[in-house]
Amino acid sequence: MSNSTSEQTDFLHSGLAYGIAGFFTWAALFITSHQIYEHLRWYSCPSEQRWIIRILFIVPIYSFDSWLSLLFSSNNVYVYFNSIRDCYEAFVIYSFLSLCYEYLGGESNIMAEIRGKPIRPTNYITLTCCLAGKQYTIEFLRFCKKATLQFCIIKPIMAAITLLLLMRGKYEDGNWRMDQGYIWITIVYNISISLALYGLFLFYTATRDLLHPYRPVLKFLTVKSVIFLSFWQGFLLAVLAGTKAIDPIYDNNGNELISRGTVAAGYQNFLICAEMFFAAVALRFAFSVSAYADAGTVGGANDGRAVTLQSISSSLKETMNPRDIMQDAIHNFHPQYQQYTQHSNPTRSASCSENGGGERNLASSGSMAANNYSSMANTGPYGDNTSNNRALPSQLQQPIQLLLE
Numbered sequence: 001m002s003n004s005t006s007e008q009t010d011f012l013h014s015g016l017a018y019g020i021a022g023f024f025t026w027a028a029l030f031i032t033s034h035q036i037y038e039h040l041r042w043y044s045c046p047s048e049q050r051w052i053i054r055i056l057f058i059v060p061i062y063s064f065d066s067w068l069s070l071l072f073s074s075n076n077v078y079v080y081f082n083s084i085r086d087c088y089e090a091f092v093i094y095s096f097l098s099l100c101y102e103y104l105g106g107e108s109n110i111m112a113e114i115r116g117k118p119i120r121p122t123n124y125i126t127l128t129c130c131l132a133g134k135q136y137t138i139e140f141l142r143f144c145k146k147a148t149l150q151f152c153i154i155k156p157i158m159a160a161i162t163l164l165l166l167m168r169g170k171y172e173d174g175n176w177r178m179d180q181g182y183i184w185i186t187i188v189y190n191i192s193i194s195l196a197l198y199g200l201f202l203f204y205t206a207t208r209d210l211l212h213p214y215r216p217v218l219k220f221l222t223v224k225s226v227i228f229l230s231f232w233q234g235f236l237l238a239v240l241a242g243t244k245a246i247d248p249i250y251d252n253n254g255n256e257l258i259s260r261g262t263v264a265a266g267y268q269n270f271l272i273c274a275e276m277f278f279a280a281v282a283l284r285f286a287f288s289v290s291a292y293a294d295a296g297t298v299g300g301a302n303d304g305r306a307v308t309l310q311s312i313s314s315s316l317k318e319t320m321n322p323r324d325i326m327q328d329a330i331h332n333f334h335p336q337y338q339q340y341t342q343h344s345n346p347t348r349s350a351s352c353s354e355n356g357g358g359e360r361n362l363a364s365s366g367s368m369a370a371n372n373y374s375s376m377a378n379t380g381p382y383g384d385n386t387s388n389n390r391a392l393p394s395q396l397q398q399p400i401q402l403l404l405e
Contacts, residue, residue, distance in 0.1 A: 012266045018071065021273035025067040031280040032059040035289065040316055042293035051099035052287045053319045058092045058226060059283065061085060063276035066269040073258070073266045079166055079173070082265075083159040089227050090155035093196050094148045096223045097203060103214050104207060111138055114206055121205065127198065136206055144206075147199025154192045158185055174241035174261020182261070186235070197228055215286070222282045230272055237264040 011017050036056050039049050065085040069078035104110050114136040122132040165171035165181035175182045204211070204220060240246050241260035246267075249258040258266075 012070070012073065012263065012270065017270060021067050021070055021270050024274045024277040025063040028063045028276040028280040029060050031277075031284060032056055035280075035284050035287075038289040039287075039292070040319075042289055044292045046319075048099060048102045049292060050319045051095045051102060053316075054095040055092055055099070055223065056283060056287065058088060059276050059280045061088050062226070062230075062279075063273055066272040066276070070266060070269040070273065073262060073269070076166060076172075076262070078262075078265060078269065079162065079171075082269075083163055086159050087156045089231075090152045090196075092223065093200070093227055094152050096219070097145065097148045097200060100203065100207065100211060100216070104210050107138075107141065110141060110207060110210070111136075113210055119206070126201070126205075128202070140202070140206070144199040144203040147195050147202075151192050151196035154188065158188055158192075161185065172259060172261055173265045174238045174259065176242045182238075186238070189231075190235075193228065193231055197224070200224070218282070218286045222279065222286045225282075226275075226279050230268075230275065233271065234265075234268045237268050240264060 036053055039053050039056070043049055062085055065081050069081040072078055072081070101107065101110070104113070115138075117136050119128065119131045119134050119136060119140070122128045162171055162181065162185055165185075170179075171181040171185070173182060177183070200220075204216065208216070237246070238261065241264035244260070246260050246264050248256050248260045249263060251257045
């Protein structure tokens with residue numbers, strides 16, 4: 001026992017571990033910060049790049065937070081850092097789904113394309129057997145959005161509860177006792193994150209063909225790997241600690257200095273620091289800035305347009321404004337809006353299609369071309385393209401208009 005715990009002490013709290021984790025952390029920060037800067041410099045399609053930048057921020061937040069957690073792993077200080085990381089990962093899942101909505105022209109355009117088609121696949125493996133014989137409806141689309149939004153709500157609440165339980169001595173990582181909060185927090189997290197993943201999966205299967213011009217596979221795999229694989233990795237390490245496969249750290253007198261759960265959390269933080277470097281590289285290819293800037297300037301043919309620090313700061317401030325998230329939550333959860341689709345801004349396509357290249361030009365040849373944005377006026381509130389569309393009640397017109405402004 002003493003040999004194994006000594007090795008753990010020498011590694012997790014050694015300069016070698018801190019140096020390796022720090023190298024990967026700062027390399028990931030440099031790669032992603034430069035990519036974020038490029039998107040802010042070529043901020044030609046705010047409705048899409050807003051979500052992309054929010055997704056990219058997961059790398060600096062995850063990597064730097066995990067590095068700090070590794071440095072301050074004693075006395076459960078790392079739990080406070082991890083709470084920040086946990087809250088932002090829920091935000092990223094929602095941002096990714098919203099980006100897919102923007103790619104396809106918004107809720108009304110998506111419904112115009114998939115409404116009436118049979119839901120596929122329907123089998124036991126994908127847990128969609130109960131949907132056999134049913135068609136895509138606005139309720140299906142709303143379920144996908146709600147499944148991700150609930151994670152955005154539950155994650156911060158559970159993070160706050162975790163901190164409260166920690167201060168009262170009722171929370172310890174890897175402690176599976178029924179009178180401790182860890183097991184109950186883990187159960188809620190598992191249910192919530194599984195539901196969010198399920199909503200993303202259903203949306204992808206419904207819009208896979210429509211998203212094809214935007215290379216969705218790489219984007220889905222990258223985002224899901226960062227969020228879900230890191231979660232299950234931490235869960236597996238906690239299970240290993242619970243089964244005593246990971247030993248605690250003892251002092252020279254044989255007293256437990258660091259618990260099994262804390263040691264497992266230390267390994268999790270160390271692995272995340274390394275993994276974020278590879279995630280930064282993958283995200284650079286998945287969300288390339290070349291789709292929004294001239295190919296010649298991105299390739300280094302010239303210096304491109306002049307950009308001031310004030311314009312970049314203004315774009316960043318606009319990107320991180322959470323107002324649109326609150327509006328979307330109201331639109332999806334308020335009972336009055338359940339049967340009406342949300343129409344995107346028709347002027348959006350002009351700026352994006354004129355300034356964008358790459359994926360945007362490729363997508364223009366597909367069924368969801370940029371000119372579909374201007375056709376949303378002909379799309380009914382239920383996604384059908386008939387001329388006898390039911391109008392919105394007068395008491396709903398003004399609130400919805402406020403949501404879309």
